[in-house]
Amino acid sequence: MADAVQYRLERMSDELDDLERRGLFTRAELAEVVRRRRDFEFRLRRRSPLRSDFLDYIAYELRLDALRDLRKRAIIRATPDTTDHDADATDNDSSKKKKKKKRNKGKAKKWKKSVSDIAGVLRVLDIYRMATVRYKGDLDLWFRYLEFCRDKRHGRMKQALAQAIRYHPKVPGLWIYAAAWEFDQNLNVAAARALMQTGLRSCPESEDMWIEYLRMELTYLNKLKARKVALGEDVKTLQKKNNDASTWKEENKELFMSLNEQDEGPKEPGSQGVALEGKEDLFWQQGLLIIQTIYHGATKALPSSLTLRKKFLEILNSVDLAHSDELKVEVMDDLKKEFSDSEDYWDWLARLQLSDSTSSSNLNRMEALSNKLNKSIQVYDEAVRRLPTSRMYSLYAKFWMGVLFADTEDSISLFHGGEFDASGFTSCILKVYQNAESSGCLTEDLACQYVSLYLRLGGLEEAPGRLEEARNLAKKLCNGPLSHAADLWNLRASIEMKSLATSTGISSFSKENLSSLFDLFNVALPKLPIHEAEELWHTAMKLFSHEKVYFEKLVKCAMLSLSSAGGNDCGASVSSAIVGWILQRDGIKQARKMYKRFLALPRPSFKFFQYCIELETNLASIGNQDSLVNARKLYDAALDLYPQERELWRNYYNMELKLGTSETANAIYWRARKVLGDSSALDIPHS
Known part of the structure; x- marks a missing residue:
């Protein structure tokens, strides 16, 4: 290993000599550079080098090369000018600028490129190569490598791209990156197209690849169109309603000269225009054929992708190219044919009508908005006729909420500019909910939205009658097919309390009101599983916490629900809350009696044991x-039911260390080792 490191360091001698000879670094600085590089090389040569070792080495080399470049520029600027000493002082500004430019060129010529100018980049590339060989599966490392090659415009870019694609042929991002580099940087359209087509064969189910392939082809067509404009050819067939290019060429026709006017005689203007128009039509037909081929290939590879077709349509709408209307119609027909049974398609189609500007160009803003809204309503009405599902009604109602209210998540900004009054459409959204109810598609979420809408309309219109309507509606729904909807019962309880507080004008309730509210909770709570109605339980306990008679009835109801739950941890919050209210109101003795009643139920939950233990430990x-x-009794009872809970043993042992004696702590330690069979379950006890 040391020999390999020494060999690599000796290969740097030419670079180091050049840096010292040019005055970029001193001998002491170069010695420090060699020391740092030796350390990095040894880190890379160990048995299992880390990813951070390579990245640290690269970061150091980049900082070193940046410092070298900075000092080089400073030396060039400080080089004295030895030319033009005899220049006349009366020279004008233009001659001074020319001489300054000439002097700068002279300085640059004096500083010729040498080995130290390129050694840093080559070393970083070599480190990246070793890193990607060691960590072939690290995509982030590969992209760092590619970005460095692209920034430095180095010739190793193609080789790096080929290696990355060879190791990761199923990563669409690499194919897109390679094609984008060939198209934008290397200006090789054929290579970019070949890469995209090969990538699509490797990743046929990638939506991003199909979309980027279409973008690339459209960009290429736009470049060809711009080239035709620059060459002076008539491109009116490539534009929809834009005659600026033709007008400009007509006004500046003397700037354009035919390249073959010496070889050919004058031609009739009519025949020349027909021939040119035929060439342009042929050109665009070929371009349109390419786009259609991409679309058909994408739909064949991804027949069930709605987002792919939507993105295709968005791209076609964003470019201003002629003869693309046929393809747009084809895409829309395919969408309707393939996704007419999808709620998302109808929702997208209805919202698409709001961005349609073809039929509203001659109307004022109010009429245009009304027309767009009516079109969207027609689409939604057709959708609920074809797909009378809960999701379709939910999307329809969500659309109306965006139209009516500006503070919703999906608010539609078109209708909230101040000019359009959407308050007259409240009956429409109520009709949507009514139709959902009549067709049996009213789910728990839709029902809660339905009732909440009345409350919101009451605050918006300052109509107290809306609260009574919401109350009656919630009562009807809770007594109907949604009698087991916990959220709906919770909403109904809040409406009842709000209605009683509004009618009496005071925050406290009378005995009659408390009795009616308890009857409501007494009907709802036994119906609902305790893990679904936790919020309703907490509301009831808070309301009746100081009413002992009603609170005791709630406790009995809770014990019945907990016994049927069978030790479910979700019900632990209810029993813990009851014990907490008793503790605040009557003290620790009554709280102990209460939690013992809950612990006497079949298989009490582990979380409730933890709550009681924490209460006694505090x-x-x-x-x-x-x-x-x-607390010790609670721990023993909990360990009888949950003997394999390590956390329980650990907490018991820690409590004995803090509050007990060494004998009790040692006893718990050896009990835990015997039950768990693991000596590392608890810490070693202190003697």
């Missing part, structure tokens, strides 16, 4: 001996 830490005894 009291024991402030000197309550009864709490320490109770």
Whole structure:
């Protein structure tokens, strides 16, 4: 290993001599450079070099080369000018600029390129090569390598791309990167097209590759169109409604000269125009054929991809090329044929109508918005007729929420500029929910949105009657097919409390109101699984925490629900909350009685054991001996049910270390080793 390192260092001698001879580094600085490079080389030559070793070496070499370049520029600027000493002082500004430019060229000629100018780049490339050989599967390292080659415009770029693709042929990003470099940097369209086609054979299911291939071909067609404009050819068939190029050429026709006017005689203008138009039509037909081929290949490889077709259509709409309307119509027909049973397609199609500007060019803004909205409504109505599903109604309602309210997540900015009044369309969104209910597509989420809409409209319109409508609707839905919807019951409870508070005008409730609210909770809570109705349980406990009669009834109901849950940890929050309320209201003695009642149920949950243990441990830490005894009993009871819980053993042992004696701590330690069969489960006890 030392011989290999020494050999690599000796190969740097020419570079180091050149750096010293040119005055870029002193001998002491070069000695430090050699020392650092030796350290890095030894790190790379060890048995298993780390990725960070290569990156640290590369970072050091880049900083060193940047310092060399900075000092080189400083020396060039400080070089005295030995030419033009006898220049006349009366020279004008233009002659001074010319002389300054000439002097700069003279300085650059004096500093010719040498081995030290290219050695740094070559060394970094060599380190990258070794790193990618060692870590072939590291894509980030490969892209760093490629970016460095591209930035330095080095000839090793092709070799690096070939190696990266050979090791990662199934990574679409590498194929796209290679094709983009060939197209943009190397200006080789044929090579870029070949790379994309080969990549599509390796990754036929990559949407990004198909999209980028289409972008590349369209970019190439645009370049050809610009080239025709520069050559003075008529490109009116390549443009839709833009005659600027033709007008400019007509006004500046003396700038264009025919290249073969000496060989050919004058031709009739009519025949020449027909021939040119035929060539342009043939050119565009070939270009359109390429785009159609890409589209058909993409749809064949990804027949079930809706996003692919949407992106194709977006790209075609973003470019201003003639004869592309036929392909757009074909894409739209394929979308309707293949995805007419998809809710996402209909939602996209309806929202697409809002960006349609073909039929609204001669209308004012209000009429244009109304027309677009009506088109979207027609699409959604057709969608719910064809697909009367819960998701379709949900997307329809979401669209209306974006139209009516500006503070929603999917708000549509077109209708919130101040000119358009969308408040008159509230009946439309209510009709959507009503149709969903009548068709049996009203899910729990839709029902909650339906009820919440009435509450929101009541605040928007300042109509107190909306609250009563929301209350009646929630009551009807909870007593209907959605009687087991926990979120709907929770919403109904909040509406009932808000309605009672609004009617009485005070924050506290009377006995009659509390009785009616308890009847509501008493109907809802036994129906719902305790892990789904946790929020409803907490609301009820908070409401009746100071009403002992109602609270005791809630406790009995909770015990029934917990016994049916069978030790489910999701119900632990309910039992823990009940114990917490009892602790605040009646003290620790009543809280102990309460948690013992819950622990007497079949298989109490592990989380509830943890809560009770933490409660007793906190009291024991402030000197309550009864709490320490109770904590030990709780630990023993929990370990009888959950003997393999390492965390429980560890907490028990730590409690004995802090609050107990060495004998009790040692006893817990050996019990844990015996049960768990692992000597490393707990720390070694202190003697």
